Amino acid sequence: MRNNRRDFLQKVGLGTAGLAASPAESGEKSISEADDEQYLHIGDDIAVADTAYGKIRGYQLNGVYTFLGVPYGADTSGKNRFMPPQKPAKWEGIKDTIWWGNTAPQIMDNRYANVHYSFADHWNYDDVSEDCLKLNVWTTGIADGKKRPVLVWLHGGGFTNGNGIEQDGYHGENLAKKGEIVFVSINHRLGPIGFTDLSGVGGEKYASSGNVSQLDILASLEWVRDNIHNFGGDPANVTIMGQSGGGAKVTCTMSMPGAKGLVHKGVALSGSMLVANDQEYSRKLGQYVVEAAGLSPSEVDKLQDIPWREYIDIANKALDRMRKEFPQPGFRGGFGPVADGVHVPKGEFFSNLTDHTAEMPLMICTTFHEWGATRTNPKLDNAGEAEIIEAMKQRFGEKAGEVYRAYAANFPGKKPAEIMTLAASNRASAVACGNAKAKQKAPVYMAWFGWEPNLYNGRMRAFHCIDICFWFANTDRMYTHTGGGKRSRVLAEKMSDSLLSFMRSGNPNVGNLPSWPEFTAEKGEVMVFNDVSEIQNDPDREARKALS
Template identity: 50%
Template sequence: MGKSVRFLYGFTEVVFFNGNAIEQDGYGGENLSRYGDVVVCSVNHRLNVFGFTDLSKVGGDKYRDSGNVGILDLIAALKWVNHNIKNFGGDPTNVTIMGQSGGGSKVSIIATMPAAKGLVHKAVALSGNSIKAANKKISEELGEYIVKEAGLKASEIDKLQEMPWEDYYELANAASKKFNIENKNSGHRGFSPVGDSRNIPSGTFFEPTDSTIPDIPMMYCTVKEERNPNRDNPELENISLNGVITKLRPQYGDNADIIVHTYASSFPEARPIEVWGMLTGVRSNVVRSANIKSAQKSPVYMAWFTWQPPLFDGRLRAFHCLDICFWLHNTDIMLTHTGGGKRPMELSNKMSDALLAFMHNGNPNCKSLPNWPEYTPENGEVMIFDDNCIVKNDPDRKARKVLENIINTSTVKD
């Protein structure tokens, strides 16, 4: 995972594949600790083939948790926090987990794990979320396939642990690619936590009738242009709406026209390049996750970060990872992201205030922001973080629904 406030965040790139706890200075927790009354802990854990190779079918009971050791590393860290954080001024009865990107998915998973109940009390998922773990049957089949590709019998499975890590990494990833080619409809998309019905539910997360799993306040946030298409291509800055349609036609076919025009009409102030940017970070997944989480009793809060830095003639926009340094009060040490100074710090103060309030009370409302209502599937209440912070009711619902309906009734290329 990565760092976190009161405990951990998961700033891992490419979901569960790689990354570490302090990839950028903006991920550090010192400034937030100084700004508010919190103790920040950062953790690393096993990723990729080392954290999520499911060898349980071929290896038996000894390997029954092998598909989830990466996420169980985080449970072990939470247990350490529970037993030791008081020595550092922390409160083991008030632990918040926080993660971004792949870390947001890990936060979602931990928040539904029986082993986390009583160890975690609030959760914050940024630009990443999950409502279902990897299929157990497919994960087991891949594990068997890896053993076969290694030229080993089931009785020789322990030899995998004797391999140099580089060799096992290459072996398992090559086997995964080969497995996908031979099983095109398997649904396997990489090494990730497995729904084994013991550590992680095999069905949809946050089941409201399951008393064995946590039921904790949760906050979701995404950024407006997760992967802005012209960040490194200034020639696209003045692209026309028809140009955007042309660029998206390989992905959406003839539906590109209606998708682009629906987003443009929903956000009439947005330039064509900004419409394209929004389509790189459609909020469908986070809204779906929030709707499912809302079935539990604990409150859910939603945010949308739309602030754009002045750098590179404004081309950076609200890009994936930008909001992290705002939450953690680190805008002045991330000049490459924010430009530094008064303007980003004013927003950072508001976002840090909200985060601290949520960590302390399970409610992000604070004096520096307008009233932030709980999220409901009916209204889609969302706090818009920008120079002027305001609450809106699901501002992209119409456009999002058009896109979702097209995807659900068409074959859309990845």
């Protein structure tokens, strides 16, 4: 009988690798006996949900229904490149959505070259393709009539890199389960594919080309509006949240007229923006792209046929020329949102006291040592004042000494390397964003994350990205940022509670943290997150004066 079973399984394609002893032969528990210990469930009738385009099937893990790589837009290649996102085609039957969608086109060369960054950030990248308009959903209920708050995560990487699950800390399972919310993360077009403004050379056909990445984000939010009730979510309570470049996407998306009714709250971590690229600049860059491709204005359509990797190289050559001929201060310029006055407003965001943004609460957070340079450099970490001031000249020029002394006076007792990282990670842009938003009706809440992990001999500090996993209750999952364990988990419990409260009501106050006041330009109230969290009033205001 055993030989016949083996022959049958080999015929249907399982081979001997698929053979296993029966429960009776192995002494293992039967499926029914072990069922209460099983935490992954996947099968024909498990985790099936409706969307406007067809049914999808995911899986259930730890009590959370999980759907990965769900289409919210059509393939953006070919004739769809530089065009506003199109609806995905409907499908027959049930689409399996159990793996991440494609990463948007970006340069992947040497992405893992630095072993320390690869270890600490544990980058996750899958196939790269222009068919990248996909999203992921975590929820504890399917079409159960409940109205759970919805969080839409916008990944970091500036406007050129990243994807919706590039770090394990982005995972939505824990927060969805803890807070009875629906967690959504998305991929969207990036860099030259998402922000080449060809409206100056290509005319009306390319009128929206400079902002198609931002239009992708709106398309994902429209998908949420139209479909999230099938996942137990409330389309009338949507919070968008992002970090670094994702934080800038948050403030830009909130400000777009098309976001009215789609976005209700925002959370910007370690990044924000108040002004998009001037269209005169973006159109000049678009002209340079056409010239770098060796095309005339009448041949703009040919840019849609160039393989995406080759196109990015062409566009970056144009950007090099642009930076030489029209340099922009700081991080301005490049391929990013365009103030076209249609999709993205001209002027400063949040400056209208009565538009849709005035009703949107905003939470802003930065970290103490965003751009710390000492993780793998013990010599720099132990350097003296003179050596640190010399190193700071790369960023602050001849003002390095003045900036150093201002921060040293503001933060007595800090070693020189810590003064350098505090200065380099200054909160000026976050405070400027808070000041602008505070003029409107809806409240602003400011946070500053100072918790430091005991990793790399203490040199990691409160670095760029570390706070994400605390907000999402993922500190054990993202152990390469935190070390894992109780200490990080205690703070994560408080921060994730606060985020969930903000999602529900627009107010982050919870009982396990000090009373968190609204931010005002006068006092600069900020929640300082650490093992012991506390409210301070603009604690680095005097130091920042040296940066002007």
